[in-house]
Amino acid sequence: MEGVERNSSIFSPRPFQEWSLAFWTLCSVMVPVLITLWCSFRRSRRQELMQDILRKSKHNWQDTDLFSQPTYCCICSLHILQGAFCNCCGLCVDEECLKKADRRFLCKEIIMRGESGFRTSMVHQWIRGNVPLCSYCVVCKQQCGTQPKLCDYRCVWCQQTVHDECMQSSLKNGTCELGEFRSLIIPPYYLFNVSQMRKDKRVDYGKLAASCEKNWTPLIILANTRSGNNMGETLLGQFKMLLNPIQIFELTKTTPAKALQLCTWLPCNSARVLVCGGDGTVGWVLDAIDDMKIKGQERYIPQVAILPLGTGNDLSNTLGWGAGYAGEIPVEQILRNVMDADGIKLDRWKVQVTNKGYYNLRKLKVFTMNNYFSTGPDALMALNFHTHREKSPSLFSSRIINKAVYFFYGTKDCLVQECKDLNKKIESWMERELICPAWKAS
Numbered sequence: 001m002e003g004v005e006r007n008s009s010i011f012s013p014r015p016f017q018e019w020s021l022a023f024w025t026l027c028s029v030m031v032p033v034l035i036t037l038w039c040s041f042r043r044s045r046r047q048e049l050m051q052d053i054l055r056k057s058k059h060n061w062q063d064t065d066l067f068s069q070p071t072y073c074c075i076c077s078l079h080i081l082q083g084a085f086c087n088c089c090g091l092c093v094d095e096e097c098l099k100k101a102d103r104r105f106l107c108k109e110i111i112m113r114g115e116s117g118f119r120t121s122m123v124h125q126w127i128r129g130n131v132p133l134c135s136y137c138v139v140c141k142q143q144c145g146t147q148p149k150l151c152d153y154r155c156v157w158c159q160q161t162v163h164d165e166c167m168q169s170s171l172k173n174g175t176c177e178l179g180e181f182r183s184l185i186i187p188p189y190y191l192f193n194v195s196q197m198r199k200d201k202r203v204d205y206g207k208l209a210a211s212c213e214k215n216w217t218p219l220i221i222l223a224n225t226r227s228g229n230n231m232g233e234t235l236l237g238q239f240k241m242l243l244n245p246i247q248i249f250e251l252t253k254t255t256p257a258k259a260l261q262l263c264t265w266l267p268c269n270s271a272r273v274l275v276c277g278g279d280g281t282v283g284w285v286l287d288a289i290d291d292m293k294i295k296g297q298e299r300y301i302p303q304v305a306i307l308p309l310g311t312g313n314d315l316s317n318t319l320g321w322g323a324g325y326a327g328e329i330p331v332e333q334i335l336r337n338v339m340d341a342d343g344i345k346l347d348r349w350k351v352q353v354t355n356k357g358y359y360n361l362r363k364l365k366v367f368t369m370n371n372y373f374s375t376g377p378d379a380l381m382a383l384n385f386h387t388h389r390e391k392s393p394s395l396f397s398s399r400i401i402n403k404a405v406y407f408f409y410g411t412k413d414c415l416v417q418e419c420k421d422l423n424k425k426i427e428s429w430m431e432r433e434l435i436c437p438a439w440k441a442s
């Protein structure tokens with residue numbers, strides 16, 4: 001009996017040990033799962049709250065889980081890690097103070113409000129705290145924003161920064177000259193004056209330009225956020241901070257034709273357009289510009305610059321804007337490049353494609369060509385890619401994935417050989433002259 005008792009006393013802790021092991025294993029699995037669930041629950045609550053405020057807000061609030069630099073709430077002045085920022089005026093705020101900040105602070109005023117009469121200037125619009133790193137005070141020329149608290153001011157239009165103690169009343173209410181990019185910015189008072197003139201049915205905006213910069217070339221930015229990688233979204237925010245937000249258009253929400261109508265609010269031949277996207281996007285915008293001619297808006301036609309965000313950027317490369325942009329240079333430098341660029345003329349060709357088969361029953365197809373027109377495997381590959389992207393745009397969020405999809409369609413065509421013997425089937429004519437009876441396709 002003694003032996004049996006001893007044995008049982010030796011073996012009795014084992015079930016307990018097993019239970020404890022199972023318990024801790026369960027804990028180590030469940031705790032991260034619960035934390036993740038709790039975080040996603042909090043995030044969805046936060047987004048719900050944000051959505052509600054977003055709908056009514058004049059700010060362009062963006063939700064963030066982690067600010068990229070030390071940030072202080074503009075209401076309670078506390079150091080914050082997560083919250084929201086407005087990508088037009090740059091206000092930063094935590095979740096709790098969002099509603100208050102939304103009510104208390106004005107965003108960048110796109111068009112100046114007022115009763116009547118023409119305006120030719122505006123005052124600075126200062127916001128306090130979170131000034132960019134490496135910015136210098138306009139009064140004492142010392143570095144700003146160095147103290148770990150909500151301090152110093154930045155004007156949302158001219159980007160000038162000033163210390164709390166250097167801000168004199170004269171500076172506070174002084175005229176804002178719109179800073180380095182004044183020749184690209186459409187000032188809110190200009191739009192106010194144009195709307196006044198439109199009410200009086202006058203459309204000579206040339207006189208209004210006198211109130212702006214001497215060589216004023218207002219810039220309109222058209223960005224395709226689906227092009228290339230996900231840079232488009234971030235760039236749009238950065239451009240909105242530096243220019244008037246009305247100048248920036250997202251092509252997934254507004255068509256180029258609609259966006260280009262802003263040119264008709266500007267003096268003749270003054271506007272420039274920066275297209276952020278690939279060759280396809282540039283072609284789309286150039287087609288919309290052609291339509292302006294048909295509408296009789298020839299004198300408002302803008303000059304076009306390119307920021308190559310797409311997978312195929314040959315046109316951009318040919319014109320000297322680079323083969324692809326992945327954030328190598330800051331947006332300020334992009335705007336400087338646009339300011340310094342010279343205009344050149346670009347040949348645009350009309351290509352007609354006739355199908356000889358089927359007793360010429362098929363309709364003549366007309367395309368516009370910018371710098372190349374391709375048939376055969378690479379055209380098929382680009383078409384397949386385009387169709388696939390139109391169907392599921394969320395898949396094509398990075399340039400590497402896009403290139404992989406291109407590779408997939410390229411390989412597929414090598415095996416399937418849909419374009420086999422195409423060179424024997426195609427004839428190419430230019431200005432009624434047969435160039436190549438058996439064209440080497442692509």
Ligand SMILES: [Zn+2]
Nearest residue numbers: 073076094097
């Ligand atoms: Zn706060």
Ligand SMILES: [Zn+2]
Nearest residue numbers: 059086089107
């Ligand atoms: Zn704002």
Ligand SMILES: [Zn+2]
Nearest residue numbers: 124155158176
């Ligand atoms: Zn200013």
Ligand SMILES: [Zn+2]
Nearest residue numbers: 137140163166
């Ligand atoms: Zn100072």
